[in-house]
Amino acid sequence: MSEIKIKLLDHYDQNLPLPQYETTDAAGADIRACLENRDTIIIKPGQRVLIPTGLSFEIASGHEVQVRPRSGLSLKTNLLVVNSPGTIDADYRGEVKVILGNFGQTDEVIHHGDRIAQIVLAPITQAKFLVSDKLSQTSRGSGGFGSTGTK
Numbered sequence: 312m313s314e315i316k317i318k319l320l321d322h323y324d325q326n327l328p329l330p331q332y333e334t335t336d337a338a339g340a341d342i343r344a345c346l347e348n349r350d351t352i353i354i355k356p357g358q359r360v361l362i363p364t365g366l367s368f369e370i371a372s373g374h375e376v377q378v379r380p381r382s383g384l385s386l387k388t389n390l391l392v393v394n395s396p397g398t399i400d401a402d403y404r405g406e407v408k409v410i411l412g413n414f415g416q417t418d419e420v421i422h423h424g425d426r427i428a429q430i431v432l433a434p435i436t437q438a439k440f441l442v443s444d445k446l447s448q449t450s451r452g453s454g455g456f457g458s459t460g461t462k
Contacts, residue, residue, distance in 0.1 A: 324345055342378075342409070373435060
């Protein structure tokens with residue numbers, strides 16, 4: 312099993328659980344809002360808010376942590392993780408924060424300790440980018456944005 316070192320920041324609430332997998336075969340570990348005032352954040356319709364977690368990570372080189380929506384939060388509220396999946400790079404040591412956006416018509420509330428997203432550890436491969444005058448042909452070609460149909 313891989314490891315991620317976690318630094319608990321000064322405003323971290325020691326009563327909150329660390330990121331954890333809720334089932335044996337879960338790919339994502341739930342991560343929680345850690346609000347400095349231990350209160351709530353109201354997210355107005357159309358607003359995007361950066362939600363703190365009180366955590367910093369040390370991720371092994373060659374890996375990233377992806378921040379993804381929790382399906383229940385996305386289904387039961389109008390909140391979405393805006394830059395999904397967000398990427399936490401192996402060389403980032405700042406606080407992990409989650410961008411939530413309200414895509415509904417009413418206010419949404421995040422309480423201190425709410426599970427706001429899930430994180431997935433993933434290997435990465437970096438590419439070498441090469442300029443070329445010609446690319447190989449495929450049956451799809453340059454077709455995109457729905458060019459293969461809906462059925």
